[in-house]
Amino acid sequence: MANPANNRVADSVRDAFIAALLVAVLGFFFLALRTDIAPGGLALSTRWGLWFASIAIVFGVRLALNLLVFNRDTPVGSGAGAGLARAAARLPDMSGWVNWAMLAAAVALPFFIMTFFPGQQRQYIDLSILILTYVMLGWGLNIVVGLAGLLDLGYVAFYALGAYSFALLSTHFEFIGFWTALPLAGILAAFWGVILGFPVLRLRGDYLAIVTLAFGEIIRVVLLNWYEFTGGPNGISGIPKPTFFGLEFARGEGGFADYFGIPFSTIHRFVYLYFIILILAVVTHLVTMRLRRLPIGRAWEALREDEIACRSLGINTTNTKLTAFAIGAMFGGFAGSFFATRQGFVSPESFTFIESAIILAIVVLGGLGSQVGVVIASIIMIGGMEMLRNLGFLSQIFGPDFDPVQYRMLIFGLAMVLIMVWKPRGLIASREPSVIYKQKKRIGADMVAQGEGH
Amino acid sequence: MSAQVVTAETSAATSATGATWHSDPILSVEHLTMRFGGLIAINDLSFNVGRGEITALIGPNGAGKTTVFNCVTGFYKPTEGRIVMRHGPGRQQELVDQLTMSGAKWRTTPDGSxxxxxxxxxxxxxxxxxVARTFQNIRLFGGMTVLENLLVAQHNPLMxxxxxxxxxILHLPGFRKAEAEAIDKAVYWLERVRLIDRADDPAADLPYGDQRRLEIARAMCTDPHLLCLDEPAAGLNPRESADLNALLQFIRKEHRTSVLLIEHDMGVVMEISDHIVVLDYGVKISDGDADFVRTDPSVIAAYLGVEEEEIEDKPEVASLVVEALGEEAAVEAGIETPAVDVGEAVAAMAETGSHPGAKPAGLDAPRAGGADDLTRIKGIGPVNAGKLNGLGIWHFEQIAAWKDEEVAWVGSYLSFPGRIEREDWVGQARALAAKPGAPRKGKGNGKAGEGR
Structure with missing residues (x-):
């Protein structure tokens, strides 16, 4: 008894035992016993394996927590938060060789997948396309939220506008293909960005967020109910696929494979789509980076820092906000028209509020205004969510009905809470100056204002 | 027109110093009134800011100085009044009047706008x-570097x-050149305010005094004709204050930028200002150069405080202080009310002193029924009531019958020129005399109101 270490172990075991006992009692009726509908009434079946497994898990986890965290002076992992923060701070924000390394990796990715995972190449390339779509959307929203500091909860409206613009244009006019419709979709989305922006940008903070949220819903509801024009809930199908300088990705004469004399494979189209979205995303990034260094970009950031000071310096804040909204919306529109051509089908189902929330979560998680943060957050959130599908072994423990994908919102929430605790300003929170006199110094997150509505 | 009276007086007071704020004002605030609901923050305020001069706007807390600034820089829309900014020389009165009639916002002429x-x-x-401005609570772009702050200020030319x-976006050479010039200009101002070593630091990282100087540099990067500074010396130590004086003198001399500043630090104000306008409760109580304002009794009473020797030497100053502070406070502050009866003393002074206008006729004693309580007129305290009684003024209708010359004489005699007009003693007296409760025969002389 005199030995404190012995004491600690005994306490921990006792505590874990009590926890396991609680699970045994509570779980007996939920886990161990099960009633099934059987002819002539209900049949009672037992699932002792599941019951014992949960007792064992609770005992083990509780014991481990007791020994490693609760009953220790220096809990295991206490330095992890700070370590993560330090590691994140070392990550350069899209500068120099890291830029090129990331781009090279992105270019090589489809070929890497085709070589090493030939069985699942379609699935993985599709996932990469999805991730890049969200990277592009995140970068587009980053202009509005990260740079100009305007909280936009209805960004998916512009994504929808882009998708429907392309879908409608291409189904009504024969001659409009993907490459013609892409700029048109962007311009239309930007136009709607201005139309939305004009009345609402006088609002600040929470009010702006609520009105943009409403705008996102209004667009979706209009798409859903304007049956004659948009097809309502049936959506629009038969959207043309993109062509490679007029070459279609089809089997036979005049197709891409035929022209280049390579054997036909359906994967060619996916690789092509991958490169289209990669180019679109890189263009988004380059334009954003260039804009940041221009007077308009500096005015956006100044607006986020202090709107009144901006006006005292002769900056027309309404126009400045409108340009941020319009340019953000334009990139949303580009991404939308890419989405339409990739799916070949659009319906209002794809543009619910949860999409806006995911895009905003990517931006916030990555760090407001940080370009590389958006990439990391997209990979974690979109890629991670898809990875849940591969955790088939969990169903052996939790029963055949267990689908990890259904828990993705839970994991999502948990990830957000962890980020809020460790890195409240996002993974990459520091800001890079847009102009340098002598020496480049990164600006810590605590200095940078978050703008209206944060 | 109270403003005109004040203007006439101040021009007389300052003509000797050769001030330019009447002949060549860069900014004219004319009859500015700002109401917030029932609160009148500024009441019929008129003043000029001379071209190339440093003008200080002073006054006790809550006098409406920052409201004036917000009206001048457009953050508030004034309830009434006209604010004229002139880039060209002289008053350009015809052009201003034409512009006012036309409904346009501005007009550019070959020699100015x-x-x-x-x-x-x-x-x-x-x-x-x-017109550039700074803020009382510093408003820098804290998360941006010092250099970026100065480039944001050059937004419009860069756009x-x-x-x-x-x-x-296309990175055309014209833009690259303009940006290099903008950086040169920012560097010039950073050298001026001695912040060049911190050009790449975030503005929020700077100490307080540096932030104040950076805000001035940022305002100067907009190439202003008029620089409005809201308490630039607030929170600065004496050395930083002296630096600020030097900076403002430099801005005025080298850049020919006119400066309008609000300041509480009298050291700064008296040292560098060419022209001082004093506000109290939203009205102007004094307007002139530093020497004029420093010795203006109404300013002393309202704001600056008085040296004890002066009070002992001049009974009328003492009474003003007593009136301003209240008798108890004055006694506590060690100011002795003159032992002689105030009425008699000032009556004696009135005989000897010379004042413009005409001395109002007085009665030897109040009429049957007793004297009116003159302190019911807003602006007349017990001391002034005593002085008026000394002149033989006992009744409201006596005041109601005052004409312009008499108002001017009494104003000068009571040492607050312009205040009688501003507070409308004559009108108040007429209203009080006409009240049914007051057992006085006859209404105020209609002519008395003509001056207003």
Whole structure:
């Protein structure tokens, strides 16, 4: 008894035992016993394996927590938060060789997948396309939220506008293909960005967020109910696929494979789509980076820092906000028209509020205004969510009905809470100056204002 | 027209110093009134800011100084009044009047331009009329570097140079040149305010005094014709204050930028100001150069406080202080009310002293029924009531019958020129005399109101 270490172990075991006992009692009726509908009434079946497994898990986890965290002076992992923060701070924000390394990796990715995972190449390339779509959307929203500091909860409206613009244009006019419709979709989305922006940008903070949220819903509801024009809930199908300088990705004469004399494979189209979205995303990034260094970009950031000071310096804040909204919306529109051509089908189902929330979560998680943060957050959130599908072994423990994908919102929430605790300003929170006199110094997150509505 | 009376007096007071704020004002605030609901923050305020001069706007807390600033820089829309900004020389009165009639916001002429600031939104005032300002609570872009702060200030010329971003995205040489020039200008001002070593640091990282100087540098980067500084010396130590004086003198001399500043630090104000306007409760109580304002009894009473020797030497100053502070406070502060009866003393002074206008006729004693309580007129305290009684003024209708000359004489005699007009003693007296409760025969003389 005199030995404190012995004491600690005994306490921990006792505590874990009590926890396991609680699970045994509570779980007996939920886990161990099960009633099934059987002819002539209900049949009672037992699932002792599941019951014992949960007792064992609770005992083990509780014991481990007791020994490693609760009953220790220096809990295991206490330095992890700070370590993560330090590691994140070392990550350069899209500068120099890291830029090129990331781009090279992105270019090589489809070929890497085709070589090493030939069985699942379609699935993985599709996932990469999805991730890049969200990277592009995140970068587009980053202009509005990260740079100009305007909280936009209805960004998916512009994504929808882009998708429907392309879908409608291409189904009504024969001659409009993907490459013609892409700029048109962007311009239309930007136009709607201005139309939305004009009345609402006088609002600040929470009010702006609520009105943009409403705008996102209004667009979706209009798409859903304007049956004659948009097809309502049936959506629009038969959207043309993109062509490679007029070459279609089809089997036979005049197709891409035929022209280049390579054997036909359906994967060619996916690789092509991958490169289209990669180019679109890189263009988004380059334009954003260039804009940041221009007077308009500096005015956006100044607006986020202090709107009144901006006006005292002769900056027309309404126009400045409108340009941020319009340019953000334009990139949303580009991404939308890419989405339409990739799916070949659009319906209002794809543009619910949860999409806006995911895009905003990517931006916030990555760090407001940080370009590389958006990439990391997209990979974690979109890629991670898809990875849940591969955790088939969990169903052996939790029963055949267990689908990890259904828990993705839970994991999502948990990830957000962890980020809020460790890195409240996002993974990459520091800001890079847009102009340098002598020496480049990164600006810590605590200095940078978050703008209206944060 | 109270403003005209005040103007006439101040011009007389300052003509000796050769001040330019009447002949060549860069900014004229005319009959400015600002009401917030029932609260009158500024009441019929008129003053001029001379071209190339440093003008200080002073007054006790809550006097309405920052409200004036917010009206001039467009952050508030004044309830009434006209604010004229002139880039060209002279008053250009015809042009200003034409512009006022036309309903336009500004007009450019070959030798300059005229702007009606009360019609312009705040960012246009900064952009076109070239009025820059700083804020009482510093408003820097904290998360941006010092250099970026100064480049944001050059937003409008840079936007033009970047062809509204198109040329900038294409990285055209014209824009690159303009940006290099903008950085040169920022560096010039950073050297001026001695912040060049911190050009790449975030503005929020700077100590307080540096932030104040950076805000002035940022305002100067907009190439203003008029620089409005809201308490630039607040929170600075004496050395930083002296630096600030030097900086303002430099801005005025080398850049020919006129400066309008609000300041509580009398050291700064008296040392560098060419022209001082004193506000109290939203009205102007004094207007002139530093020497004039320093010795103006109404300013002393309202704001500056008085040296004890002066009070002992001059009974009328003492009574003013007593009136301003209240008798108890005055006694506590060690100011002795003159032992002689105030009425008699000032009556004696009135015989000897010379005042402009005509001395009002007085009665030897109040009429049957007793004297009126003159303190019911807003602006007359017990001391002034005593002085008026000394002149033989006992009744409201006596005051109601005053004409312009008499008002001027009494104003001078009581050592607050202009205040009688401003507070409308004559009108108040007429109203009080006409009240049914007051057992006085006859109404106020209609002529008494003509001066107003």
């Amino acid at each position: 005229v702007f009606l600031l009360e019609r312009m939104p705040d960012f246009e005032i900064a952009k076109h009329a070239r 033009l140079a970047s062809a509204f971003t198109v040329g900038g």
